[in-house]
Amino acid sequence: MLAKEEIERGLNTRLIGRKTFVFETIDSTNACTKTLGDAGMEEGAVVLAEFQTTGRGRHGRSWLAQPGQNLLFSVLLRPAIPKDLSGLLTLYASVAVARAVESMTGCAIECKWPNDLLLNGKKFCGILLENVFQQGELSYSVIGVGINVNQTEFPSELELRATSLARECRSTYDRAHLLQLILHEMDSLYDDVRRGKLESVSKEWSARCTMFGQEVSVEQHHTIISGVAVKLHYDGGLVLDTPSGTTTIYAGDVTIVG
Ligand code: BTN
Numbered sequence: 001m002l003a004k005e006e007i008e009r010g011l012n013t014r015l016i017g018r019k020t021f022v023f024e025t026i027d028s029t030n031a032c033t034k035t036l037g038d039a040g041m042e043e044g045a046v047v048l049a050e051f052q053t054t055g056r057g058r059h060g061r062s063w064l065a066q067p068g069q070n071l072l073f074s075v076l077l078r079p080a081i082p083k084d085l086s087g088l089l090t091l092y093a094s095v096a097v098a099r100a101v102e103s104m105t106g107c108a109i110e111c112k113w114p115n116d117l118l119l120n121g122k123k124f125c126g127i128l129l130e131n132v133f134q135q136g137e138l139s140y141s142v143i144g145v146g147i148n149v150n151q152t153e154f155p156s157e158l159e160l161r162a163t164s165l166a167r168e169c170r171s172t173y174d175r176a177h178l179l180q181l182i183l184h185e186m187d188s189l190y191d192d193v194r195r196g197k198l199e200s201v202s203k204e205w206s207a208r209c210t211m212f213g214q215e216v217s218v219e220q221h222h223t224i225i226s227g228v229a230v231k232l233h234y235d236g237g238l239v240l241d242t243p244s245g246t247t248t249i250y251a252g253d254v255t256i257v258g
Contacts, residue, residue: 013187100181
């Protein structure tokens with residue numbers, strides 16, 4: 001099991017991960033971090049678990065991960081950013097994870113809108129951002145990160161879409177070290193992010209996204225929108241050119257057509 005001391009040793013971040021909570025089993029690290037947020041915990045706290053009984057994914061889905069093989073953690077942040085920019089925190093976390101994974105594995109990482117990271121076209125990481133507002137202001141954010149690290153077997157229904165670092169890069173990885181690299185990246189990017197300066201994160205995320213200029217279909221609440229993915233909107237939405245005009249979408253599952 002990952003040990004708190006192993007994670008904290010060698011972590012010289014200014015803010016992120018200065019306080020860590022490590023569990024063998026928990027319901028969901030996002031749920032736990034929300035409890036900390038409600039209780040007034042200072043930002044930068046990290047909650048990590050080896051196994052989640054009710055790990056959460058987007059759209060009420062579950063996040064399934066074998067115990068002791070992966071990275072499942074959440075970070076509590078309290079950035080002073082306007083409500084309309086709060087969705088960009090997903091991109092911030094994506095860029096931090098992509099940089100860290102690339103430096104550890106040497107493999108190129110692709111970002112897929114809105115919250116996935118891909119290796120060789122398959123998803124190895126999902127990010128679940130949960131923002132909590134009070135009187136119209138962002139009170140705190142929970143950024144939940146699930147990374148398939150050393151797991152090599154997946155349920156048959158995920159086999160075609162899911163992967164792990166071990167599977168793609170043919171090596172096993174030191175999870176504590178990878179977590180430290182991610183927290184360092186988050187820490188160094190956070191100086192700008194906390195003040196609402198998210199342009200460079202959006203730019204780096206866009207450079208890692210291969211869907212721009214491509215025909216995509218987006219499934220949203222049982223409806224499908226088709227069009228060409230043009231760019232990221234300033235607030236993190238996806239701008240699409242559709243037969244009926246340009247539109248910006250904020251949720252959905254995107255598939256590149258063809
Ligand atoms: C998705 O792709 O749907 C997002 C998945 C996010 C999963 C992570 S695992 C750690 C954290 N705790 C949760 O309950 N969910 C996130």
